[in-house]
Amino acid sequence: CxxxxxxxxxxxxxxxxxxxxxxxxxxxxxxxxxxxxxxxxxxxxxxxxxxxxxxxxxxxxxxxxxxxxxxxxxxxxxxxxxWMPKARIEGRGFDARVVVIGGKARQVVLRLGNSPMTNLHLGNDRREVTALPRSLAPETWAEMMQTCERAAACFPKSFYCGIDLLIAPNWKDHYILEMNAFGDLLQGITWNGQDTYTTEIEMLMERQQCST
Structure with a gap:
C-alpha cells in the first residue's frame, strides 16, 4: 500500500x-x-x-x-x-488475445469480461474482431497489431506467442498486458480461413523451404 x-x-x-x-x-x-x-x-x-x-x-x-x-x-x-481501464463492448470491458506467428499478427479474439479477469475459461464471452466499433480507425488497429509484432520480436526464438492487448477507453492508446508461450488455443477463430495450428504449420513449411 x-x-x-x-x-x-x-x-x-x-x-x-x-x-x-x-x-x-x-x-x-x-x-x-x-x-x-x-x-x-x-x-x-x-x-x-x-x-x-x-x-x-x-x-x-x-x-x-x-x-x-x-x-x-x-x-x-x-x-x-x-490496473489499466479497458475500452468497452456491449457494456463490458474487454481485451484482445492476439496470436503472433512467425512475426506476424494473425488470429485475434476479443474477450469480454464479467469481472476484471477476461480469461475465457472463467465464463467470459468472446467476440470476433468484427465486433470492434467502426470508430476504431483501420490505421489505429494496424498500429496495435504492429505493437504486438514488435513485442513478439523481443523473443526471436519463439515461433509464436499469444499476446494480451488492452485497448484504452479512448480507442487509441493500447498496452501489452502479457505475452503467453501457450496462447494459441483459439477454437473457431480464423485468419484467411485458417485456424492457428494450420497457420503455424504452413508458415513453418514456408520457412523451411526458404532455408533450403
Whole structure:
C-alpha cells in the first residue's frame, strides 16, 4: 500500500510470477478507507487457513482476508502491475488475445469480461474482431497489431506467442498486458480461413523451404 501511495495508484493487479490462466490473480483496489479484492483465490478458514484456485471469481472486502491472500501469494513470488481501464463492448470491458506467428499478427479474439479477469475459461464471452466499433480507425488497429509484432520480436526464438492487448477507453492508446508461450488455443477463430495450428504449420513449411 505504501508503494501504491508513492505511485499515486489506487488499483493494481497482483499476479503470480509463474502463474497461468488467471490462477492466483488478484485485482485489488482501495478508495478512501475501503478495500476490495476480486480474485480466483478461494480463502478457506475452517481449521488451518487454506487457499484454493477456483474458476469462481470472488470478492473480498475484509482487510484481514485480503492481506491473507496477498501474503500467501507473495510467498510464491508475485508481480504487481497497474490496473489499466479497458475500452468497452456491449457494456463490458474487454481485451484482445492476439496470436503472433512467425512475426506476424494473425488470429485475434476479443474477450469480454464479467469481472476484471477476461480469461475465457472463467465464463467470459468472446467476440470476433468484427465486433470492434467502426470508430476504431483501420490505421489505429494496424498500429496495435504492429505493437504486438514488435513485442513478439523481443523473443526471436519463439515461433509464436499469444499476446494480451488492452485497448484504452479512448480507442487509441493500447498496452501489452502479457505475452503467453501457450496462447494459441483459439477454437473457431480464423485468419484467411485458417485456424492457428494450420497457420503455424504452413508458415513453418514456408520457412523451411526458404532455408533450403
Amino acid at each position: 505504501e508503494e501504491m501511495e508513492q505511485q499515486n495508484c489506487d488499483r493494481v493487479f497482483v499476479k503470480l510470477a509463474h502463474g497461468s490462466s488467471a490462477s492466483g490473480v488478484v485485482a485489488y483496489e482501495r478508495r478512501a478507507s475501503a478495500e476490495r479484492a476480486i480474485t480466483s483465490v478461494e480463502r478457506v478458514a475452517e481449521g488451518e487457513l487454506k487457499f484454493y484456485n477456483s474458476r469462481e471469481i470472488r470478492q473480498y472486502r475484509d482487510s484481514r482476508e485480503i492481506a491473507d491472500i496477498i501474503n500467501f501469494l507473495a510467498r510464491e513470488r508475485v508481480q504487481v502491475e497497474a
